[in-house]
Structure formats: C-alpha cells, structure tokens
Amino acid sequence: MKTGGRLKLLIMAGCISLFITIQAAYGEDAWRTDFDVSCAQSNDAMSLSIPELNKLIERCDSLQKIIENEEETVRKVYLKRLQMCKKFYIFVLESKMREQKPK
Amino acid sequence: MRKIFFVVPILLVAVGIAWAQGGMKKKKPLPFEFGSVTINNYSQQAGMPPVVFDHWVHRQNYTCRLCHVDIGFGMIAGSTKIRSSDNMKGYFCGTCHNGKTVHNKKIIFESCAKEYSREEYKRCTKCHTLERSAAKEDEFYRFSEKMPSERFGNRINWEVAEEKGLIKPVDYLEGVSSKKSNLKVNPDFAIKTKVEGMPDIIFSHKKHTVWNGCELCHPDIFIGVKKGTSKYSMVEIFDGKYCGVCHEKVAFPQTDCQRCHTKPPQG
Numbered sequence: 001m002k003t004g005g006r007l008k009l010l011i012m013a014g015c016i017s018l019f020i021t022i023q024a025a026y027g028e029d030a031w032r033t034d035f036d037v038s039c040a041q042s043n044d045a046m047s048l049s050i051p052e053l054n055k056l057i058e059r060c061d062s063l064q065k066i067i068e069n070e071e072e073t074v075r076k077v078y079l080k081r082l083q084m085c086k087k088f089y090i091f092v093l094e095s096k097m098r099e100q101k102p103k
Numbered sequence: 104m105r106k107i108f109f110v111v112p113i114l115l116v117a118v119g120i121a122w123a124q125g126g127m128k129k130k131k132p133l134p135f136e137f138g139s140v141t142i143n144n145y146s147q148q149a150g151m152p153p154v155v156f157d158h159w160v161h162r163q164n165y166t167c168r169l170c171h172v173d174i175g176f177g178m179i180a181g182s183t184k185i186r187s188s189d190n191m192k193g194y195f196c197g198t199c200h201n202g203k204t205v206h207n208k209k210i211i212f213e214s215c216a217k218e219y220s221r222e223e224y225k226r227c228t229k230c231h232t233l234e235r236s237a238a239k240e241d242e243f244y245r246f247s248e249k250m251p252s253e254r255f256g257n258r259i260n261w262e263v264a265e266e267k268g269l270i271k272p273v274d275y276l277e278g279v280s281s282k283k284s285n286l287k288v289n290p291d292f293a294i295k296t297k298v299e300g301m302p303d304i305i306f307s308h309k310k311h312t313v314w315n316g317c318e319l320c321h322p323d324i325f326i327g328v329k330k331g332t333s334k335y336s337m338v339e340i341f342d343g344k345y346c347g348v349c350h351e352k353v354a355f356p357q358t359d360c361q362r363c364h365t366k367p368p369q370g
Contacts (some may be wrong), residue, residue, distance in 0.1 A: 035281070036281040036282065037281075039281045040281040040282055040283045040284075041283075042283065042316065042317055042318050043283045043284050043285070043286040043287070043316070043317065044284055044287075045317065046287070046289075047287070073186075073188070073189045073192050073194050074194075076175070076184075076189070076194075077174075077175040077189075077194050077195070078175075080175045080177075081172065081173070081175055084172060084318045084319075084323075085318055087318070087322055087323070088317055088318035088321055088322065090322075091321050091322040091326075095329070098329070
C-alpha cells in the first residue's frame with residue numbers, strides 16, 4: 001500500500017476511535033443529565049399537573065433500565081436516588097388524583 | 104432442704120433485676136455520643152474496627168438531604184452496605200473524603216485505600232475506631248461551647264444555630280446534586296393530641312424542609328398527605344417510626360416534649 005493510502009487509513013481509524021470515545025462519554029453524560037433533569041423537579045412537584053407527573057415517572061422508569069446496566073456502585077447509588085424521586089412523584093400524583101375524585 | 108426455699112427466691116429476684124437492666128434500660132448517650140452510628144457491614148471481615156460515624160461533625164457543615172438524598176446514604180444504620188471500593192470510586196464517604204475536596208479552606212482527608220503504610224493507617228482510624236477518643240470528645244465540647252444550648256441530645260440547638268448563622272450547612276455539591284429551584288414551603292399545621300391538657304403539635308414544614316427537602320420524608324416516613332388521615336401514636340414514635348426516625352437518634356429526642364407540643368389548649 002502506498003504511503004498516502006496508509007495515511008488515509010490511519011486518519012480513518014483515528015476518527016473512528018475518537019467517535020467511539022466521544023459517543024461513550026456522551027452516552028454516560030446523557031443518562032446523568034437525564035437523571036438530573038428528572039429528579040430536579042421534586043421541589044416543584046406539588047405545582048406540576050397530573051400529565052407532567054406521569055411523564056416524569058415514565059422517565060424514571062426508562063432511566064432505571066439504563067442504570068441497571070451500570071457498574072455495581074453506580075447502580076447502588078443511582079437506583080436508590082432514582083427510587084426516592086420516583087416514589088415522591090407517585091406520592092404527589094396519588095394525592096392529586098385523590099383530590100380530583102368527586103366526594 | 105430449707106436452704107433451697109431461701110436461696111431460690113433470692114436467685115430469681117437477682118436474675119429478674121439483671122434481666123430488667125439488660126433488656127429494658129437503655130444507656131442514655133452522652134452529648135458527644137448522641138447521633139453516633141456504628142457501621143459494621145464489612146469492616147471486621149476486612150480486619151478493621153467498625154466505622155463510628157458522628158452526626159454532629161457532619162451536620163454542622165451539610166444538610167441531612169445532601170447526604171441522605173444526593174449522596175444516597177440510607178436512613179437506617181448499616182442499610183447502605185458501603186464498601187471501601189465504593190468510597191475509593193468517589194461515592195458515599197468518598198464523595199467528599201477524597202483528599203481533594205476543600206471545605207472551610209481545609210482539604211477533606213481521603214477515606215479508604217487499597218494499600219496503606221503504618222503512618223497512613225492513622226488516617227483509617229479517624230473513622231474505623233471503637234475506642235473512646237478524648238481528642239474527639241474535646242473537639243465536640245469546644246464546638247458546642249459556641250453553639251446555642253439545648254437540654255437534651257447533643258445539648259445543641261441546631262435550629263437556632265442555623266437561624267443565627269453560626270452554622271451554614273451546604274445543600275449542594277457540584278457534580279453530585281441536581282440543580283433544583285427554590286422550594287415553595289407549605290404552611291405550618293397543627294396535629295391534635297389525644298391527651299387532655301397536652302398542647303397540640305405545630306408541625307413546621309419550613310423547619311423540616313430546610314434540612315431535608317421533600318423526598319427524604321415522603322412517602323417512606325410519612326405516607327399520608329391529607330391532614331388527619333394518618334394517626335400517629337407516641338408508642339410508635341418512641342419505637343422509631345414517623346418522627347422517631349430522626350428524633351431520638353440524631354435530631355432532638357422526644358423527651359423534649361415542648362419542642363413539638365407548642366400550641367396551648369384552647370379555652
């Protein structure tokens with residue numbers, strides 16, 4: 001193979017490995033960002049609507065599946081944190097639904 | 104034979120007293136011991152003494168919420184099952200105890216290490232220790248001297264200490280805590296007592312949320328949301344349920360009746 005061809009191959013390999021590294025890092029950041037966004041609403045939970053609360057609970061459910069694939073310590077910490085905020089959203093949701101029920 | 108009738112009742116009485124003392128009477132913790140938690144899930148297996156965690160050291164600097172929600176420590180001693188590897192990865196104690204984090208211009212010592220020298224072992228014994236430390240006791244009394252006093256527990260009124268700005272507990276850790284909006288605090292409400300003449304309890308959400316946020320108490324500790332739907336009894340609270348999850352173990356003990364029963368009876 002000519003030197004130019006080798007160089008192209010080298011650049012391509014470099015680009016692929018860079019892409020994989022960035023994607024892995026972004027992937028990790030993505031669920032943490034999603035976690036922060038989902039659980040940051042707990043202070044406002046009482047002012048959220050029922051559909052908004054349902055959406056947050058759904059987000060927690062999908063996050064749970066991602067965190068379950070993480071390593072042991074991350075799983076231990078973040079599943080507990082996620083459970084806390086999810087359970088709180090369910091608690092607020094149920095109390096709102098009870099309020100809406102005709103007496 | 105006659106001796107038996109004399110000795111047996113005495114023995115029974117002695118055994119009864121010994122049982123009553125061991126099985127019923129709890130040792131009242133000293134002010135510096137109040138809120139101490141012994142964690143021994145894996146320490147002794149690893150040839151280390153258990154960890155004795157002092158709440159008073161930590162609560163002067165951090166809110167309950169920061170550690171029990173954002174860092175993920177359980178509310179029951181030993182329930183978190185912390186491993187040294189978790190700390191070394193920067194979780195649980197290792198979130199702050201990493202040899203890098205600075206608080207009050209001091210670097211917080213690193214919590215665990217795979218290998219350590221004889222000199223470094225001294226650092227391990229800052230947490231892994233069951234022996235009473237005179238230095239720690241002295242540190243507590245020097246700190247408590249500057250704090251507003253209280254009759255029970257640590258004999259420190261933490262609430263007043265915060266109001267006066269003597270302590271400023273941190274509630275947010277970059278890279279750990281989720282950025283939240285300011286909490287809209289629900290108004291205080293009264294909890295009626297069953298005992299005649301006993302003042303009603305005025306529950307202050309403000310006093311509690313400033314330390315705990317929402318999800319630390321709801322729904323795990325308090326499931327009811329509508330006033331009057333949940334009935335609380337002092338027996339259950341003394342048994343460590345509801346308010347008793349914190350009050351008695353870390354927050355002021357329930358023997359300090361007037362701290363909660365504040366509303367004088369009407370009429």
